[in-house]
Amino acid sequence: MYKAVILDLDGTVYVGTQLTPGAKEGIEELRRLGFKIMFLTNNSMVSRRMIIRKLDEMGIEAKVDEVLNSGAATAIYLKNRMRNVKVFVVGEIGLVEELLIHGHEIVSDYRQAEAVVVGGDRYLTYNKLLDAHRAIIKGALFVATNRDHALMEEDGPVPGAGAVVAYLETSTGVKPIVIGKPERYIADLALQLLNVTPDEAVMVGDNIATDLELAKKAGMRGILIRTGLGKNKAPESITSVNNLLELPRILLNKQ
């Protein structure tokens, strides 16, 4: 019997600043039926607080422990592995916020860095890359929030965190630890925070390569939503829904 629903955000709950059809009502129905909800996103540019505010502006209430993004997951990973860490960040302010909240120290001198954390960064410069490169060569732990190649924006795709990761991986020859989807760490962490087993949870997302791959790796049921990237492709072997309003019925049928 399913107890929790893990929902991808971008392309699943909203596309840009617009909710997907039935998202608000679907989520409210899931809550009424007693499902625990977790919003799971690779976006590391924003903090959980920024995500909650965005959801709130679109009429969806969420608590901080209902949101897990790759930035927060990275901060938790570092805490579990090394306690409080001196971090050199290639990323945006939302990532810095999560690292600080979880007790890490942000350093601007690469020689002090115990870890280099990489996320999407629209303020990327050569000097930031050079210092990250030098810190990694000196032995700092190289951690990637995620390897997404690109993000969809209204004007088309823009480079994702994975592009920055590829730059540093190429220049240093060091392979990073990757936290976000489709790596298993973030799914296991979500299940742990939800306090459910893999067969008590479903993962719903629009991206076969990240969301459904993650579900498979973590032993969860994966459901494709035909919004965002999921619009065009839905192999018959995959359960799919047209929108979040259809989700409760599918989950109840399967119980």
Add this chain to the structure above:
Amino acid sequence: MYKAVILDLDGTVYVGTQLTPGAKEGIEELRRLGFKIMFLTNNSMVSRRMIIRKLDEMGIEAKVDEVLNSGAATAIYLKNRMRNVKVFVVGEIGLVEELLIHGHEIVSDYRQAEAVVVGGDRYLTYNKLLDAHRAIIKGALFVATNRDHALMEEDGPVPGAGAVVAYLETSTGVKPIVIGKPERYIADLALQLLNVTPDEAVMVGDNIATDLELAKKAGMRGILIRTGLGKNKAPESITSVNNLLELPRILLNKQ
């Protein structure tokens, strides 16, 4: 009988701002013996003019048609393929100079770009990468001057052109055309400019992965020099010299 010697520059003729031992005398002896000389480097941050000035400051005279770097080779490649091209550049001023000299136009609006040319860039910003990414997605030809992972500097290795290439390759999903070593194009072009056949030329360099690989691909004899990167590793199957002063003797013995 050998007629031409193709010499790598960085690590072979000089390391940083210091000539390798015997470089000046070795090159003068090669010239006296009638060998044509070509300096071949992947460095696209500088122009041939800047390279000649650097050599001159270290006491080695060279003419512009004795130098081929991956920036000049890229400019020639574009000219041969598409005549004069509107280029969006991710790279430094030396690369811009070579493109202009060869008749191309530099554009700052990515929508006008017919080609995106990528080299090492110490002034890299997200906006440059984003515009290059967008130009490539719109169909501009993606050309990499080279894929060197890192450059050796006095403080240690720094990111090379290959890191920038990896960023854009990841974000766009498009594979670039690569001009520099160890890709064959630059060797064939060097041989053509020297007006010799592959078996009339030797390639001398300190890097097995680029210089000697290039020699192999182009059907030239390759000789490893035990300076720069070549200091530590010299498999027995490879002919090697300790310095450029030893080179003339090797070449005469083999004739």
